[in-house]
Amino acid sequence: EAGVAQSPRYKIIEKRQSVAFWCNPISGHATLYWYQQILGQGPKLLIQFQNNGVVDDSQLPKDRFSAERLKGVDSTLKIQPAKLEDSAVYLCASSWDRGNTGELFFGEGSRLTVL
Amino acid sequence: AQSVTQLGSHVSVSEGALVLLRCNYSSSVPPYLFWYVQYPNQGLQLLLKYTSAATLVKGINGFEAEFKKSETSFHLTKPSAHMSDAAEYFCAVKGSSNTGKLIFGQGTTLQVKP
Numbered sequence: 001e002a003g004v005a006q007s008p009r010y011k012i013i014e015k016r017q018s019v020a021f022w023c024n025p026i027s028g029h030a031t032l033y034w035y036q037q038i039l040g041q042g043p044k045l046l047i048q049f050q051n052n053g054v055v056d057d058s059q060l061p062k063d064r065f066s067a068e069r070l071k072g073v074d075s076t077l078k079i080q081p082a083k084l085e086d087s088a089v090y091l092c093a094s095s096w097d098r099g100n101t102g103e104l105f106f107g108e109g110s111r112l113t114v115l
Numbered sequence: 116a117q118s119v120t121q122l123g124s125h126v127s128v129s130e131g132a133l134v135l136l137r138c139n140y141s142s143s144v145p146p147y148l149f150w151y152v153q154y155p156n157q158g159l160q161l162l163l164k165y166t167s168a169a170t171l172v173k174g175i176n177g178f179e180a181e182f183k184k185s186e187t188s189f190h191l192t193k194p195s196a197h198m199s200d201a202a203e204y205f206c207a208v209k210g211s212s213n214t215g216k217l218i219f220g221q222g223t224t225l226q227v228k229p
Contacts, residue, residue, distance in 0.1 A: 004158070031215060040124075042205050042219030043159070056216055091158060095215055101166065102147045102209035102217055106158035 002026065004107035006092050012113045018080035021110045024073070025094030031055075033104065034067055034077050035091040043091055049075065050098060079112075087114045117142045117208045121220035129228050134178075134193040136223045138206030141187065147209035148189045149217065150180055154202045162204070165189060176200070201227045 005024040013019050025032050030051050035043035046065065047057040051072040060067070064083070069075040079086055089111045093104040122137040140146055147166050151159040163174025170182040176199075180191045189206060203222045210216035 033215075040221065042207075042221050043217075044219070045216050048216060093159075098215060100215060101164070102149060102207075102215055103161055103164060104159075104215070104217065106151075106160070108156065108158045 004092055004094055004105055006090075006107035006110050008110060009108065010111050010113075012115065013082055014115050015084055016081040018078065019082055019112060020079075021077045021090050021092075021112075023075045023077070023092030023107060025075075025092070026096075026105055029094035029096050029105070030072070031095045031098055032069060032075050033093040033095075034075070035093065037089040037091055037109070039088070046077070046090075082112075082114045084114050087112055117146065117210055117218050119148075119206045119208050119218060119220040121204075121206050121223050123223055124221065125224045125226065127226040127228060128196045130198055131195050134191070134196045134200065134225065136191040136204050136206075136225065138180075138189045138191065138220060139187050140189060140206075140208050142208055148180075148182065149207040149209070150174065150178070150189075150191050151205045151207060151219075152202050153205065153222075159205065162191070196225075196227045198227050198229065201225055 032049045034046045037043040046060045047067045048055040049069045052069045067077045089109040091109045093106045118141045149164045150162040165182045173179045206220040207217040
């Protein structure tokens with residue numbers, strides 16, 4: 001079974017530039033999550049999708065971050081314009097059970113460095 | 116609101132020694148608790164989970180954790196550390212809603228010395 005795929009693995013940009021990350025969840029997983037992991041901290045949920053609908057985006061900085069999951073499968077997370085404090089690893093995860101058991105399957109992450 | 120606190124950002128043990136990683140939680144409802152492991156340059160992987168069944172939970176790679184309601188703790192242990200156990204470990208609690216949101220602790224880096 002293929003795992004959660006993310007790209008790119010690494011990205012370096014200057015502040016005020018834009019960046020986009022892509023995620024393809026495990027086949028059949030209806031729930032998709034984007035987490036932000038800042039160095040030295042635990043992952044923090046940015047947004048959760050159930051199919052192509054948003055379930056929770058309460059911690060997404062909506063003035064600069066956006067995410068979509070148009071066909072209920074893969075998803076894109078965009079940052080525009082980026083700030084220095086956005087330097088982090090962006091983790092995509094998926095689950096099969098609407099998250100009821102809390103068991104998530106994570107991708108390897110996309111590491112963003114903002115200079 | 117749910118939260119977890121991991122005591123000690125770095126733990127160092129010798130190979131073959133006991134591993135003990137500490138986690139305390141705060142929850143207004145019976146919690147679902149998890150330990151995830153993150154090897155270098157990899158995503159998080161579920162190690163074990165507590166979902167209100169047995170209080171002693173066994174996971175992969177010889178790890179186990181015990182849920183103690185009186186102490187609001189969910190410490191992770193392994194009797195004998197192996198070099199391959201070196202990684203970052205995260206304790207997490209499921210949010211009170213049915214969204215599946217996980218709230219993670221800040222993580223503990225485990226170093227295993229030969």
